[in-house]
Amino acid sequence: MAAEQNTQVKSADRVLDLFELLSRSSRGVSHSNIADRLGIPKSSLTPLLRNMVLRGYVILGADGRSYQLGPQLLKLVRIGRIASDLAKEATSFLQQATREIGETSAFNQLHDDQQEVVATVTGRHRLTTHMKVGEVAPLYATSGGKAMLALMPEDYRNDYYKRVQLEASTESTIVRRAALEKQLEEVRKTGVAYSFEEWTSGIVGVGVAVAGPDDFPIGSINFAIPAARYNEELGKNAARALKRCAADMGRLFDDFGGGFAKRSD
Structure with a gap:
C-alpha cells in the first residue's frame, strides 16, 4: 500500500512540475528538454504528455515539437x-x-x-x-x-x-x-x-x-x-x-x- 501511495504522489508531482515548467516558457518546451529538466524518463513522459494534450491541459506549439500550457488549465x-x-x-x-x-x-x-x-x-x-x-x-x-x-x-x-x-x-x-x-x-x-x-x-x-x-x-x-x-x-x-x-x-x-x-x- 505504501509503495502504491508513493507512486501516486510521484505521478502527481510530475504533473505539477510539468505545469510549473511550462508556465515559465512562453515559447514552449521540447519533449527532450522537459525530460532532462524534470528528470522524467522519456518512456514515462510520452504517455503523460499525450494524456495532457488529449484533455486540453497541454498543447503542441506551432513548431509541432514544443509543448505549452493548454486552454483547459487556463x-x-x-x-x-x-x-x-x-x-x-x-x-x-x-x-x-x-x-x-x-x-x-x-x-x-x-x-x-x-x-x-x-x-x-x-x-x-x-x-x-x-x-x-x-x-x-x-x-x-x-x-x-x-x-x-x-x-x-x-x-x-x-x-x-x-x-x-x-x-x-x-x-x-x-x-x-x-x-x-x-x-x-x-x-x-x-x-x-x-x-x-x-x-x-x-x-x-x-x-x-x-x-x-x-x-x-x-x-x-x-x-x-x-x-x-x-x-x-x-x-x-x-x-x-x-x-x-x-x-x-x-x-x-x-x-x-x-x-x-x-x-x-
Whole structure:
C-alpha cells in the first residue's frame, strides 16, 4: 500500500512540475528538454504528455515539437477566480433581490456534496427566515441545491447518487431518485427550482443556478419564504427576481473572457 501511495504522489508531482515548467516558457518546451529538466524518463513522459494534450491541459506549439500550457488549465483558473469574485460581490446583488421581493435571499456554492451559504440578506417582514453564512444543506432537498444539480452533467449526478443517501429531513423530502430526476428535468426546462418544505418545515425555497463558462454550476441564488406567506403569485415574482439577479451576476464573467447566468425567460 505504501509503495502504491508513493507512486501516486510521484505521478502527481510530475504533473505539477510539468505545469510549473511550462508556465515559465512562453515559447514552449521540447519533449527532450522537459525530460532532462524534470528528470522524467522519456518512456514515462510520452504517455503523460499525450494524456495532457488529449484533455486540453497541454498543447503542441506551432513548431509541432514544443509543448505549452493548454486552454483547459487556463479555464480552470478563470472559473476559480469567477467563483471567488462572485462570493465577494454577491451581497450587493442579493440586496437588490430582497428589496424587490422582501424575502430573505442567499448565494450558495458547492461544498463537497452539499451547498454552503456564502452570502445572505435578511428579508424585511416580521415573520422571516434567517440563513447564516457557513450553513450547509443537501443539494437534493434545497431549491438552490436542486438548481445546481439540474445543471450538472449526467455522469456527475450519477456519481453524486452513489456517494449520497437521499434521507428525509421532513415529511416532504424527496427520497426517491426517479422522482428527484423528474423534478430536475423540469428545472432544466424552466430554469427555476423549488423546495416545498423539503429541508425545513414551514419554509418554501425558490432557487436559480448561476453557471460558469463551461455551463457547470458555479453557484445558486435562492429565496427562503415562510410557507404561511407563500402563494403562486409570490413564487412567480420570486423566480423573475432571481433570474434578473442571476443575469446581473453573470455580467461579472465578462472580465474573465465570457460567461453567463443560466436562466429561462
